[in-house]
Amino acid sequence: MEHELKLGLVDPETLPTLLDVLPAPEAIVEQANHYFVDDAGRLAATRTMLRVRESRRLDTVAPMTVVLTVKRRLEATNGYFVAEEDECDLDLTAWEAVRDGERDLGSLDAPPLNDLGLDSALRCHGVMRNTRHVIACEGFTLEVDRTELPGGRVDAEVEVETHDPEGARAVVKALADAAGVALFPQTTGKYARFRAAAG
Numbered sequence: 001m002e003h004e005l006k007l008g009l010v011d012p013e014t015l016p017t018l019l020d021v022l023p024a025p026e027a028i029v030e031q032a033n034h035y036f037v038d039d040a041g042r043l044a045a046t047r048t049m050l051r052v053r054e055s056r057r058l059d060t061v062a063p064m065t066v067v068l069t070v071k072r073r074l075e076a077t078n079g080y081f082v083a084e085e086d087e088c089d090l091d092l093t094a095w096e097a098v099r100d101g102e103r104d105l106g107s108l109d110a111p112p113l114n115d116l117g118l119d120s121a122l123r124c125h126g127v128m129r130n131t132r133h134v135i136a137c138e139g140f141t142l143e144v145d146r147t148e149l150p151g152g153r154v155d156a157e158v159e160v161e162t163h164d165p166e167g168a169r170a171v172v173k174a175l176a177d178a179a180g181v182a183l184f185p186q187t188t189g190k191y192a193r194f195r196a197a198a199g
Contacts, residue, residue, distance in 0.1 A: 009181060032053070038118050051071070067089055068089075068110050068112055078165075126198055143159040150199075
């Protein structure tokens, strides 16, 4: 189960201003989020997101990691999201064959796929790129994101995985207020915004 606070920046252009008042990041990660749908529409009907995320740290020479995630949102209140989440690492060579169109994602040995009950092929719905600053701050780990959506739109937000959303909200809001950066509680996740932007 995932519990996550998501606070968007009203003006994404103020992201550098917010980063300036936060502690130095522990990691800076470039992500490519590959979203998949099934031809029969079962994923959409069950409001299930299927994503393969390629992550590469920009501040080290660590190799790229690839993680498959299945997620179903259960609730979202005032920017606090609760979701069922199951994920596993993918073998890089096998994933590259899928990414290059040589294999179907469903042919991989990936446990999160087993419970989906899919009976049609999976295809990539699109790719969304994200740059993430991972920052330890006052007992919380902030994930500060700049997300490139279809059509040239850019979003910026702060995500915090926590069971103390109000404590995290207070910390982030105090820092943002001090920097003059306006925040708002997100009402939709990245995939929903990706789909809306992609039409």
